[in-house]
Amino acid sequence: MQSSLKPQSAACSGHSAVIPPHKGTWVPLYRHLGPCSPAAASTCAAKARPPPSLADLLRQDQLRVDHIHRRLSSSSEGIRVSKQAGPVKEPVRSEVIHLHDQPVIQVTIGSERKTSAGGGQQSQAAGVVQTVVLDTASDVPWVQCHPSASATDITSSSSYDPARSATYTALACNSAACAELGRLYRGACVNNHCQYRVPIPSSPSLSSSSGTHAEAKQGEEGSLDNATAGVMALGGGPESLVSQTAATYGSAFSYCIPATESRQPGFFVLGGSGDPSAGAGYVVTPLLRYARVPTFYRVRLLAIAVDGQQLNVTPSVFAAGSVLDSRTAITRLPPTAYQTLREAFRSRMAMYREAPPQGNLDTCYDFTGAFLVMVPRIALLFDGNAVVALDRQGILFHDCLAFTSNSDDRMPGILGNVQQQTMEVLYNVGGGSVGFRRGAC
Template sequence: MAVIPPHNGSWVPLHRPLGPCSPLFSGAGGAEPPPSSSSMAELHRQDELRVDDIHRRLSGDVGDDKQGSDKTPMSTQVSQLNSQSTIQANVGSGGGSATTTMSSDDQLAAATGGGLPGVTQTLVLDTASDIPWVQCSPCPVPPCHPQTGIIYNPSMSSTYTAIPCNSPACLQLGPYANGCINNQCQYRVVYPDGSSSSGTYSSDLLTFDPSNSISNFQFGCSRAVQGGSFDPRTAGIMALGGGPESLVSQAAGVYGDVFSYCIPPTASVKGFFVLGVPRVAATRYVLTPLLRSPNVPKTFYRVLLKDIGVAGRRLNIPATVFAAGAVLDTRTVLTRLPPTAYVALRDAFRGAMGMYRMVPPKGPLDTCYDFTGVGVVRLPKITLVFDGRNAVVELDPSAVLFNDCLAFIPNGNDAMPGILGNVQQQTIEVLYNVGGGLVGFRHGSC
């Protein structure tokens, strides 16, 4: 299904790789297979590890504000891969100086680049990390993870550079620095489940479409990906956090400190990713301030949730319950709420769903239903009320249930920050105007 980009200029699609809109799709019938109990257990395990890691890092080092300017936007499609949002971009320029014969993989890369320079890579969008990286050839398995797509080969790109150890880019890596080899800066990123990516910190041409590219884009050229949480259909991570190494920060001079995305609700619908200011009237967005604090790492984007509505009625949750704010995260699947807020939401939701039969909990999801034989499931409307004038965001019906359960989970206590996961963000364009200190929401955008 086609999506009309909500702005002028080029754009990149976001889609579910298992769905018929995805270039990775090879199945029939146009539907993703239903999740197994083992895959659901693994999803919840990975989700919990990520949530725990975000909570831990939120109590960490200081951050600072970023500034930017509004420029012509770049846009691309977005997909979901097993509840992770992905985009495709090309890395490298071709015409490398290597004297070795081009491999069959590299020949295929040149033939399948869609007319763009370099090699097409499928990258997971991550708003809570700062270091972009892709796997680099040679990349034996192990230590690399098996990648079904073509692996980027830096020796075949005339614009590739290994970043020197004494360069500002290397010196600012901080906790991601991993030493120096032959005057080449080394990086290492460790993820919540203990998996990691490491290799040479590098730069090359990053291309989204014929009109939009970033020269000297800095990223990790990974030759060791340890741990089992990386999907073989992906080449790496496109980090969108607030740190200086992220795509957003590197592209600020061209596109400003502004980006947005829309995560699609199903495998048959495409979303989009926009780098820059969308060509959509500001009045069409619900706006809320970004929370800023010198005690919070600049990686994270936080907003203030003030209340929740169910079936047209506000729950009137005390403001103190939401005082820690909520992090917007593209890779956490299910939204975490303070327990007091969750119980109020759960009780109101159960009251509105009294005509359906409840079933035992499924993992951490405690409000589950059996819809066998039900033709149309009528869900109560759920709204999130943010700080700001009329800052009310209605969730899409696809964002209310997950595996036939209420798609929210309580935190351990009310002092923990909430996390707005990707299920609740489905169909909503989420706009990050970092320089302006605002987050916008536009309902029904994909």
């Protein structure tokens, strides 16, 4: 599926989106639960359900992590995944399932169809502005279509209607695009229409999204109200937006996720310079891939520094690398590295009152009455002498250290979106590098 990426209204409490410093097609990027979210600004805001609890968010986050680890484990690339990352025996049950506070953008799906009526031509508006989640660890883009027989955890009040779109084409079961779905994403064949199936690990009430695999060629901008229903897949597989648009935009994209409480949107760029080494302010590290699971983008974390002092962790602890993921919230580290980081962090936070753990976040504080909170500086050191100093908002999450551990040092780490916020992350997929630029939004 391809869609037009045209900037929508960027206003949020009088502020406009930060304009990216390089060429490319771009749109404002929001936090789904943030103050600038399109969902928060919709006419249904008054009827909006309450946000998920921190416990629900962390449980859903772990489901996402388990899904990534299982996929890597099944690839037979020598990656170890402990039994704790296996299928969840007791799914998390919640009366209402929400998205995490994940990065979302608005895109226009479809175009208008010309119809003849009464001797003249009339236009049926079929383009619909959808709010979709940015996902760097999946390959098949999908949106909620009309009518929908079941609800998802990404609900929609205005879904895309293929019957009214002049740009929609269902793909045949024997098409090359259908074959590219592979065993993981390919569903049944219905009326010679190729069916897809995409796992949704963060939704305990819905195990997957399924439907007709189709094309929606870029068309004119639609005029219908926005919706929140879909995933913009940016992984390395052949069906992802990055692969589909490589000839037009080059194999490059970037995003900047705004801070949690920011009232100014970030941005998502498709295309652009593509080469972070050519721009000022970027630190660059090699982009690595898994041969059997090209979906995931991986970087090599070598060390961690706290207040400028590098932690005493053997480099081999980080040998499995770290997956870059825009939807996982909390960064996962090898246990040995996490325990060393936690010890260093706690020693520098000894003047503050400790608070009970929150889920798998075990280093929490009660800042009640604290006039000023001084948080230790944390920097991640990547291959290529790339030193990425985290924003303060990427260090504490709900007053807890915003890191947790895998259950085994041999499992790949995951660099989550809490640590990525306020910096531009530029994926030069074709050139094999990743750039980080601090303070970009």
